[in-house]
Amino acid sequence: MNPWLVGIGLLQAVLLLLLAPLFSGFARVMRAKMHSRKGPPLLQNYRDIAKLMTRQEVVSEQAGWIFRLTPYLSLACMFLAAMIIPVLAADAPIEAAGDLILIVYLFALPRFFFAVAGLESGSTFAGIGARRELLVSALVEPILLLVIFVMALLAGTTDLWRISMKVAMGVFPYSLAYLLGMVAFAFAAYVEMGKLPFDLGEAEQELQEGPLAEYSGRSLAILKWSIYLKQLVLVALFMALFVPFGAMTSLSLVGFVLALVIFLVKAVLWYFIAGVLENAMARTRFMNAPALVWAALGVALLSFVFYLANV
C-alpha cells in the first residue's frame, strides 16, 4: 500500500462526503428551474441537515437496534466505497479493497439493513418502500454484473483500479462493446441513484419516502446524507470504470488539483444529464419499471455480444 494513495483515498472520501449534498442541491435546483419554479437555494440540503441534527428524534416503539444502526452503517459503508474507488488517482487508493465485485457487493450491505430497518419500524410505507427498493436492485444487479464482466474480460482483471488505469492510459480497446457497456452501466447507476421513473426515495405522495418514513432527527440527517453520498459514489464508480480520463496516473500536486476539477466537471455534467432525463420523464407505475430494465439488460447483452464478436 502506498501511503500517498491511501491519503488521497481518505481525502477524496472526505471531499465527496462534503460535496454530496451540494450535488443533490444542484439536482433540486435544476428540477425547480425545469418546472418553472423558484426552487430552494443551492445550499438548502446543508441547512436541512443542520436543522435535522439538532431536532428531537422520534422512533417507533417497534424499532430495534437495526433501525438505529442503519443510518450510521449506511454512511460508513458509502464512505468506504468513496475511499476505495479511484476518483482522483486512477491508481488504487487501497489495493486490497479495489475489486469491482467487492464494491458491488458492498452496496448490498446498507441495502440489506435499510430494508430490514424499514420492516422493523412496523410502518406500512416503510415496508412497501423496502420491498420495492430490493426489487429494483434485483433487477439492476444482473446488468451491473454483465457489464463488469465485459469490462473485466476486456481488461483481464476485476480490479477496478487496473481497469481504470488501462482505460485512462489508452491501453484498452475502446470498442462498441465498451460504449454499449457504458450505456448499460449508466442506466443501472441512474436507477440505483433513485431517479424517476424508478424514483422511490422521493415519491412524496404515495410512499412517504419509502423506508425513510419513520426516520427523524439526526438519524434522518445521517441517512439522507448517506443517500446523497451514495449518488455521488455511483457517479464516481461510473467515471472510474468508463471515463477515468483526467484522473492522475502519476502523483503530483498539479495533477491532484487538475483531477479534482475535472472530476467535478464530469460529475456536474452527469447530474445535469440525469436531471434532464429525470424531469423529461413521467412517473410510471412501479410495476412498469421491469420492462425498462429488460431493455437495459438487452443493451448490456448487446455489449457482451459485441465483445464476443470482437467489435
Next chain:
Amino acid sequence: MTSIQFLSLAVGLFGVGALAALLFGASGKASRFVSAFFGLLASVSGVIAVVMPMPEGVPSVRLFAVAPFGEFGLQMDSLSMLLVAIISLLGIATSLYAFTEAPARVSVSFFTDLFLGAMLVVVTVTNAFFFIVFWELMTLASYFLVVWEFDKKESARTGFIYFLVAHVGAAFIMVAFFLFFGRAGSFDFAAIRSTAFSPAVKNIVFVLAFLGFGAKAGMAPLHFWTPDTYAAAPNHVSALMSSVMKKTAVYGLLRVCVDLVGAPVLWWGFTVLAFGALSAVVGAFYALAEKDIKRLLALSSVENVGIILMGVGLGMAGVTLRQPELAVLGFLAALYHMLNHAFFKGLLFLGAGSVIEQTGTRDLNQMGGLGRRMPWTALTFLIGALAVTAIPPLNGFVSEWFTYQALLHASGMNLFALRVFVPLFAVLLALAGALAVMVYVKAYGGAFAGPARSKAAAQAVDGSAPVLVSLGYLVLGTILFGVGAPRVAPLIGYWAADFAGQPSMMVDTAWAVSVSNTMISPPLVAILLLGLLVVPVLVVAAYGGWRASRRSNVEPWSCGYGYAAPMSVRASNFDQPVKVSFRPLYWIRTVVDKPCRAIAGAYTATVSAIQRAEPVVENTVTRPTLKLVETAGQWIQTLQMGDIRLYCLYIIITLAILLIVLFGGSGL
C-alpha cells in the same frame, strides 16, 4: 494417536452414542442427553482428526475384508478431510443444540448419531460396496428422522417421497458402481482408479452419478422433495441435512466423476455448471415465495448447492482442458462454499429451530417482533443472513468471490462455448445473489422485525444456554472463515489442488486472498467498515446532534389513523412485486406442478403395487421400526437392573472395547 485413529474413534463414538441412546431409552430426555453427549465427543474427535499434523501420504486404515466385496477401510485424502471437517464441525453445533432442544424421543436420539456416524464413513470409505452400504444407512437414518412424528399423516407422506427419491438416486449410483465393478473387477476405489474405462462407460457413469448425487444434493429440477423433507425433520436434523448431507452428495459426485473415472469429459463440466446456475436462480426465486421459514431455508439451500455445483463444473472443465488454474480455482470455490454454506446454513436452521420452538409455528406471518424478545437469536440469525447473501466481509462473500473469479477465468478461455455461456451464468449468479438479499430480508424481517403477530411470538424468549452457545459457535465460524480467508483459502486451495492433481497456486499472503490479477483483503474490509463507523459519529458530533433528545414510545405513522399491527408489511406480501414481475417463472412452477401431480397420480393409480407399497412400507417397515426403536430402550431396560451406574459401566466397557479394537491392532 494418528489422525485416522481419531477418525475411527469418532465413528465408533457415534455408534456408542446411538447404542447409549437405546440403553437410556426409558426416558426420552436421558437418551437425548447421552446421544448429544457422545455426538459432541465424536465430533470433537473428528475435528482433531482433521487438524492433526499429517504424515506423508494419505492416512488410511484397513479394518476387515468381506469375501467378494473387498476391503472395508477408511482413508483421509484432502477431499475426505474437508468433508470430515464439515461433518464434525457441524456435529459439534447440532449436538450442543440437541442437548435441550431436540425432540426427547429415543428414535430421534438414536438415529441422529447413527446418521452422523454413517456420513463420516461415507466420506472416508475406500470401497464402492461399503460406500453404498453406508450411503443407504445414512439415507435410512435420515428417513427415520424425517418421519419422527410418524403419527402425523403429512409427515408419513413426506417421508415416503423422500424414501422414493433417495432410493431411485441410490439405485443410479449402484448401477454406476456395478459398471465400475464390471470393468475393474473390484469394488475397491484404488482398483477402479487404476482402470481405464471406455468413453461410453465413462459417459454413462457420469449421467448416473450426476442424477443420483444431484437428486440427493437437491439440485434443480430434482430439488422438489427438499422443502417438505427439511420442514418435516426435527430442527437440528434439518440443519444437518442441509449443511452436511447435501455435501456428502457433492462429495460423491466429485469422488466418482473426477477422482475415480479419471479425466472428465468437457460436456460433464458444462452440464454441472449449467445445472448449478439453474439451481442457483430457481432456488432463489422459489425461496422468495415461501412463508414457511424452514421451506424457505431449504430452497435457499438449493440456491447454494447451485453455487457449489457451478464451482464443481468449472473445476471439472479445468481438469479436462488442462487448465490447472481454472481447475484449482473452480474446486477451491466449490469446496470453500461447501464449508461456508455448512456454517451459515447450519446457523440459520438452528436459529430458525429455536424460533419455531418458541413460537410453535413455522409460518413467518405468525412471528414478528422477535428481535426484541430473542435478541441473541436475532443477532446470530442476522449474521447468518448477511453471510448467505454474500455480504462482505463474511464467509459467503469470499467463496462467492472465488466463484466469480473462476467464472471470469473460464470466460477468458479460448473455447467458444465457455466464452458465450459462462458470463451468462455469472449474470444468473448475480440475479440469484440479489434475490437472496430479498429472501433473507423477508426471513429476518418476517420473524424478528415489526410487531409481534401472534400471542406466542409476543412471549418468546431466547433459547437455553447450549442453544445460544451452539449459535455463537456457528457465528464465530461464519465470521472467521470470512475475515480469516487469507489463512483459510490457501489451505482449501491446497486441498483443491491436491484433489484435482494440479500444482497448488495459492499465494500465501498474510492478509489478503489473491487470484491471478486481483486480490481482496476481507480483514482489511472488516476493519475499515467498523472503523469508519466513526465518520457518522463525528459528523453528528460536529453538528452538536448528540445533545438532541430522543423519544421512542410512539407508534409508526399511519396517515393519522390509529396504528394496528396488521398494517405492517408481513412476510407473505413482501415478495409480491417479484411474484408479479417474474410471473412466468412462478407460472412455470404451477404449470409443471399440475402434470407432475397428474403423472404421480396416474402412476399411483395404474401401478397398484406402488399404491399398496406406500401403506405397506408405512405399516410394515416404518412404523414398526420406529416403534421398535422407541420401545427398544424400555425393552433393553427390562433386561437390566435399572441402576444408572450399571449403564454407565456398560458404556465404558463398550468404549474400552472400541479403543482396543481400534488401536490394539495398530500397536499403540
